[in-house]
Amino acid sequence: MSTEKEQIWIARDLAKCSGCRKCEIACSLFHEKRIWPEASRIRVFMLVPGTDFPHFCAQCEDYPCVQACPVKALSVSERTGAVLVDRETCIACGQCIEACPGRIPHMHPKEDYILICDLCGGDPQCVKVCQEGSWNVLRVVSKGNYAHRLYARKPEEIARSLAIKIYGEEGERLL
């Protein structure tokens, strides 16, 4: 069995996101064999034009989503540290969404189970395409003692921060 040291995490620098959405394309091709933005485990939100950012699991150290699941459909991969969804067990109740500080999990658009980033089993495809384009929004690092919850923020919160960062004091009124 792997040690925790080999677990990975996707570091993120949201302000650099170009909005090219190649991460959505790569993720859905890997998991669904189709280009399917709404079924992608990583989703690019653009609540304010120019503030596009990827929204995906931050792997909180206490995994509130896993704890909230009433049917134990969610578990943590010992190898990668990712949250794994047992789609047969999942009852699509949405309690993991409520438990997530960033409301990150979302329902599969056609089937009744929740979508959460599984790190593609340890080789995240979104990071690859982001690096290929040298956008470097996403980067694989070893899982350390990060304040993960800081990264698990709701789309509106992230959009507001980015709007202020990019557009200055005017940013607030753009949302």
Place this chain on the structure above:
Amino acid sequence: MILGYAGKFLEVNLSTGEVKEAGFSDEVLRDYIGGRGLAAKILWDRLGGKWETVDPLGPENILLFLTGPLTGFFPGGRVCVSGKSPQSNGVVGSTVAGEFGVELKCAGYDGIIVTGEAEKPVYLFVKDGDVEVRDASHVWGKDAKQTVATLTKECRALLSKRFTTKGEWKEPSILYIGPAGERKVRTAVVAAKWTHAAGYGGYGAVMGSKRLKAIAVKGSGPLPEVADMEKVKELMRAVCNDVYESELWRRWGTGSGGYEVGAKTSSEPVRNWQEEWHDEKSFGVDQFESRVWVKPYWGDFGCPTTCLKVAVVRSGKFKGAMTDNPDYELQAYLGTNLGIFTPEENVFLASLIDDLGLCGIQTGNVMGFAAELFQRGILTKDDLDGLELNWGDAEAFASLARKIAFRDGIGDLLAEGTYRAALKIQEMKKADVLQYAVQCKGIGIGAHGIRSGKDYPENYSYACSVQGGDHTSTACLPLDDFRSELAMTFNDSAVYCYFNIFGIPRNLKFEFYKAVTGLELTQEDWINTKALRILQLQRAMLLLGGPDLKWKPKIHDSNPPRFHEPLPSGPYKGKTIDKAEVEAQIKRYYEAVGWDENGIPKSEALRKLGLDDVDKVLEKLR
């Protein structure tokens, strides 16, 4: 059914509120592909018989939002907007970047056909198969930023209410008009994401005439099935790798032309094209980067180039102006063409133009025209409602842009676009002002001049184009040249951004088409048959024109008079275009595309392409 298509179209009649599905045969899709080609086919079939009487701003016009089979697959997502153009009275395939086309296909539609006109302001909300015509009175009158913010919030709230366990909804993709479109200003755009616009054609005015403020689409399905996904992935990678290797647009955006085209090729409009050269280093890309950029890369679905850069004026008089960094065209038309040479003033005007829902090219063209008339004393301060349109006065031009968008005072006249305004001023002032109108067939010419001979358009490129002054659809010989209007028609019909094709092998787009659709298409078949057929349809409708204006090839297949004046400055000082030479070139072009000596498509050329019905209608022009 051909692969790569969603398989159905949405048709909405705004007069009756009726929503239904429409479809086209495989044969039609094979021949006309989608986007611009299919637009020409739909418009001809439905309106061709009465084209001259159809008012582009009346309920009988049809407004089209069409994707193509490559939309979402070929890197760089776009959607094509079309209809009878209130600028040319013909058909323009006007594309706008963004996720709209992708969302639409994921919702299960290849396009939206809008007919009739609503009684009150409405917007269309499409969530997969659920289509609603919703009240838009609360956003009518709102600018771009307010409209996007309000509808984004409203549609996300609607989705959350209806799908309670879904989780957070991403925003739908929205196309909208600003105050200019609402007032049927002929230089109004159909816009997306504040700064993106389908500009050429003036379809913002058509949307406004139908009282359609916006269309918001959320598609939750996958993109359609393709013939060979492994091949599609390989080709996507090939396109991206090629772009990642090139520096110019990815690093600097097309704004890199701001200095290059002005100083080097000497083909940038300066003060309404009185000059085409400047050596203002203050207008170089690095000055924009250091002074106004706040984000160096911004792009649309699947795009490796991301030629957009977000810009904000951070201090001074124009503090708070925000937009994407003006691309080359807007640096020219809202900069040098108005005698403006600072990034801050340029960004200020571009931001305002976004907010008003105006086209930066067409509005910059008509404002430059008005300023030259002021310079020559033809339009006075009184005529201009007290404005002094001095070159370089960004605030005066901002006031004029607002007047145009709201059709206020002199703005009402200029809102008709350069050509129509020139005709009216000519009558008013009894002076030949058409000589200062730099346009072709009602469409202001893109910011690439022909006099120096160093830029890409040919002497006859605008004169012979079926889309008039559109710099993205220029006529040239040989017909299979990579930048010919026929070659460009493929990009606008398969619908993706052609800025991603420059470095790739020429047949890659046809390989891509095959990988998606499963259909073979050769360069030869495209140029000599399919694209030529689309060109003939566009030419036929352009020449039928009406109801307010008609084009006579003998007169209007020509360059603006200004292009026959010698360049007064720069490295190509004295160079001009010889009229007799252009006429000979136009004649050669006519022959190549099967038009008679009067510029009318010949009977045998049309019949060879199976366009017998077009031939019959054109009989009256011969």
